[in-house]
Amino acid sequence: MAATVANSRQPPPDKDHTAIAAQPRPATGNRSGASRAAGDRAVADRAVGGRATAAARAAGARANTTKREAVKGDVASTDVASTRGAGSTGGSGRRSEAARLAVLNATDDLLVEVGFEGLTIEGIAAAAGVAKQTIYRWWKSKVDILFDNLVLDAATGLAWPAETPADPADLRAYIHRFADFLGAAPAGKVLQALLGHAQLDVRTAELLHHGFLDALRARDVEHTRACLGGSDDEPDDEHAAERAAALLDALLAPLYHRALVLRRPLDAAFVDALLDRHLPG
Numbered sequence: 001m002a003a004t005v006a007n008s009r010q011p012p013p014d015k016d017h018t019a020i021a022a023q024p025r026p027a028t029g030n031r032s033g034a035s036r037a038a039g040d041r042a043v044a045d046r047a048v049g050g051r052a053t054a055a056a057r058a059a060g061a062r063a064n065t066t067k068r069e070a071v072k073g074d075v076a077s078t079d080v081a082s083t084r085g086a087g088s089t090g091g092s093g094r095r096s097e098a099a100r101l102a103v104l105n106a107t108d109d110l111l112v113e114v115g116f117e118g119l120t121i122e123g124i125a126a127a128a129g130v131a132k133q134t135i136y137r138w139w140k141s142k143v144d145i146l147f148d149n150l151v152l153d154a155a156t157g158l159a160w161p162a163e164t165p166a167d168p169a170d171l172r173a174y175i176h177r178f179a180d181f182l183g184a185a186p187a188g189k190v191l192q193a194l195l196g197h198a199q200l201d202v203r204t205a206e207l208l209h210h211g212f213l214d215a216l217r218a219r220d221v222e223h224t225r226a227c228l229g230g231s232d233d234e235p236d237d238e239h240a241a242e243r244a245a246a247l248l249d250a251l252l253a254p255l256y257h258r259a260l261v262l263r264r265p266l267d268a269a270f271v272d273a274l275l276d277r278h279l280p281g
Helices: 034-049 054-083 090-118 121-128 132-136 142-157 168-183 186-198 202-227 238-261 268-278
Strands: none
Touching: 090 121, 090 132, 090 142, 090 186, 121 132, 121 142, 142 168, 142 186, 142 202, 168 186, 168 202, 168 238, 168 268, 186 202, 186 238, 202 238, 238 268
16 A cells, blocks of 8 residues: 655655554654654543644644744754765754754745745745755755645645544544644645646656555545445455545545535634535434
């Protein structure tokens, strides 16, 4: 079920673009630490309850602020070290990671502020406090930075509430989480931007689908089937898989339409009504 990114870019060594298919949790080195853990706990609380609360969003915002403060102090020295060709010592490695995180965070922020068309490498470099060559060491373009942001944030933002979901309640919780991710989270804005650009750019479409969406859908169909009572003892039951895929489409398509076409919020009442129409009571 793992997918392969069809491009020539060499990703940073700590990045696995297929992690979303196998294990929807962040790998070691991906914007982690105490601040990220606090945000993860807020997301976990949201999944249990079936919808995000204002308190959870506030906790996530505080965690994101803490994360930015944690990397800010290292960025200036990172840029100097990178332009002078610093060696691969422990200190320079730590500073390089701080710079990478600063670029990812700055890209998220600028996308919300100026939109996809206004987003430039020059602007990202200025906001992150690094040189352009520092960015080009890891990424070819702003699309690649946005894609890495999406993969990292989806590892937690689009995780299922249980590792082995087996109940319609798990599916309800996941659809609420998906709605919050797509409609409210900064990473959802990234996904919306990439989906829009993919309609005009073949490379972006291939990167997004082969590196993320195809594996995400395969995982979600499998989990949806389990929530509907599908059994591992019946691996050849194509009808069960087809029913799961059709149900997943019926639940997710209105979310995409409301967010991308109507530009309306994906509030909990809308999601609940959608779920009530399609899921057994």
